[in-house]
Amino acid sequence: MHAIAPPSSNNFNCFTGTGTRPTLARVRRRVIQSVYRSDALNFPNGVGLSRADWQSTCAILASKVVSKEQPTDKPDTGSGGADHFPAVNGHKSAIDLDLVPIETVDNSMSSTSNNKPQPKPLTITDLSPAPMHGSQLRVAYQGVPAAYSEAAAGKAYPNCEAIPCDQFEVAFQAVELWIADRAVLPIENSLGGSIHRNYDLLLRHRLHIVGEVQLPVHHCLLALPGVRKEYLNRVISHPQALAQCELTLTKLGLNVAREAVDDTAGAAEFIAANNLRDTAAIASARAADLYGLNILEDGIQDDSSNVTRFVMLAREPIIPRTDRPFKTSIVFAHGKGTSVLFKVLSAFAFRNISLTKIESRPHRNRPIRLVDDANVGTAKHFEYMFYVDFEASMAEVRAQNALAEVQEFTSFLRVLGSYPMDMTPWCPSRGE
Numbered sequence: 568m569h570a571i572a573p574p575s576s577n578n579f580n581c582f583t584g585t586g587t588r589p590t591l592a593r594v595r596r597r598v599i600q601s602v603y604r605s606d607a608l609n610f611p612n613g614v615g616l617s618r619a620d621w622q623s624t625c626a627i628l629a630s631k632v633v634s635k636e637q638p639t640d641k642p643d644t645g646s647g648g649a650d651h652f653p654a655v656n657g658h659k660s661a662i663d664l665d666l667v668p669i670e671t672v673d674n675s676m677s678s679t680s681n682n683k684p685q686p687k688p689l690t691i692t693d694l695s696p697a698p699m700h701g702s703q704l705r706v707a708y709q710g711v712p713a714a715y716s717e718a719a720a721g722k723a724y725p726n727c728e729a730i731p732c733d734q735f736e737v738a739f740q741a742v743e744l745w746i747a748d749r750a751v752l753p754i755e756n757s758l759g760g761s762i763h764r765n766y767d768l769l770l771r772h773r774l775h776i777v778g779e780v781q782l783p784v785h786h787c788l789l790a791l792p793g794v795r796k797e798y799l800n801r802v803i804s805h806p807q808a809l810a811q812c813e814l815t816l817t818k819l820g821l822n823v824a825r826e827a828v829d830d831t832a833g834a835a836e837f838i839a840a841n842n843l844r845d846t847a848a849i850a851s852a853r854a855a856d857l858y859g860l861n862i863l864e865d866g867i868q869d870d871s872s873n874v875t876r877f878v879m880l881a882r883e884p885i886i887p888r889t890d891r892p893f894k895t896s897i898v899f900a901h902g903k904g905t906s907v908l909f910k911v912l913s914a915f916a917f918r919n920i921s922l923t924k925i926e927s928r929p930h931r932n933r934p935i936r937l938v939d940d941a942n943v944g945t946a947k948h949f950e951y952m953f954y955v956d957f958e959a960s961m962a963e964v965r966a967q968n969a970l971a972e973v974q975e976f977t978s979f980l981r982v983l984g985s986y987p988m989d990m991t992p993w994c995p996s997r998g999e
């Protein structure tokens with residue numbers, strides 16, 4: 568059974584049944600079994616016998632997530648653990664910052680401005696690399712089959728092999744451990760706002776954003792056949808989905824308990840698996856089909872143009888280009904001085920670069936800065952990491968110059984990715 572608990576509680580139900588801690592060999596064997604039993608995991612009919620195997624693998628990865636998280640919740644910069652974070656903050660080199668050096672206007676990342684080892688030169692295959700295993704692209708997503716994230720994986724990579732993961736962090740790890748080639752993760756929704764967990768994970772992991780897809784999200788209210796709205800005393804779904812349908816549920820007279828679970832399709836699966844006649848799920852019409860539920864109400868999102876933006880992640884960045892619209896995502900921390908945020912944003916405004924998103928998250932290493940003033944007391948300033956998306960490619964000199972300027976005002980700067988914008992036609996009616 569898929570984890571059915573508030574997402575914040577680390578609940579690994581799918582790891583039931585073994586009772587013993589896996590050895591490394593067992594982990595590897597299970598990973599290999601899961602990966603190569605692709606028959607049952609193939610997109611879009613991902614429900615099958617080998618899902619239990621894959622869920623065990625998820626649980627193993629998840630248990631590694633917990634052990635990694637417990638000692639510290641600080642960002643992993645990839646330079647040797649959380650304790651090394653300040654070293655990356657120190658603006659040592661363009662490599663540390665994932666920046667294209669300003670002098671390499673030919674967009675090659677291989678030039679050496681000092682004697683440090685340089686990143687390996689990107690080749691044309693990095694634009695759309697072939698999977699190393701010589702078959703379909705394997706794409707990790709959080710949730711179970713019929714989750715919107717699975718649909719986003721299918722939109723981003725048609726004919727991919729979609730790999731369900733219990734938690735967002737497991738999807739990151741699936742790519743890092745070469746179990747998957749890409750991860751597709753929700754980052755923001757037009758009604759519910761940002762998916763903060765994924766902002767934090769983008770910083771903690773060293774994967775690169777290589778694309779984005781925007782998926783219209785059309786929610787349905789699902790229940791077992793024969794169940795009517797009057798019988799319900801609970802509605803369960805992903806917290807984002809509950810937030811996106813909040814007003815409509817009230818309008819429908821469903822003033823019943825609303826409970827958060829790990830994903831929308833998992834909610835539908837849970838109702839079917841436990842024969843719950845007093846509970847409805849908010850999920851896609853495809854989830855109704857797949858788990859044998861009826862659609863009690865169709866299109867219950869509070870706004871018909873409800874859209875979720877997903878990002879695609881890979882181990883390697885793609886080569887930024889200028890022949891089509893690109894977006895670049897960065898994360899930075901305030902430096903010393905005043906009006907830092909204003910100066911950073913001005914670096915883009917002066918170059919006519921539009922910002923499409925700004926998000927702030929607590930600075931995990933240094934959440935509070937105290938400023939003592941003998942006369943008036945102690946000011947307690949909250950410290951943030953700022954995430955900014957802007958409409959330009961890192962292949963453009965104006966973007967490179969803007970980031971060189973941003974670097975002057977910030978104590979930490981990383982380019983999360985420079986990638987093609989989703990320019991597909993707008994069709995907000997049905998998302999699944």
Ligand SMILES: O=C(O)C(=O)C[C@]1(C(=O)O)C=C[C@@H](O)C=C1
Pocket residue numbers: 709710713714715716717753756762784805807808829830831832875
């Ligand atoms: O639960 C799912 O089906 C998901 O794919 C997750 C998710 C999200 O995290 O925002 C994705 C799209 C919708 O906005 C609702 C939920």
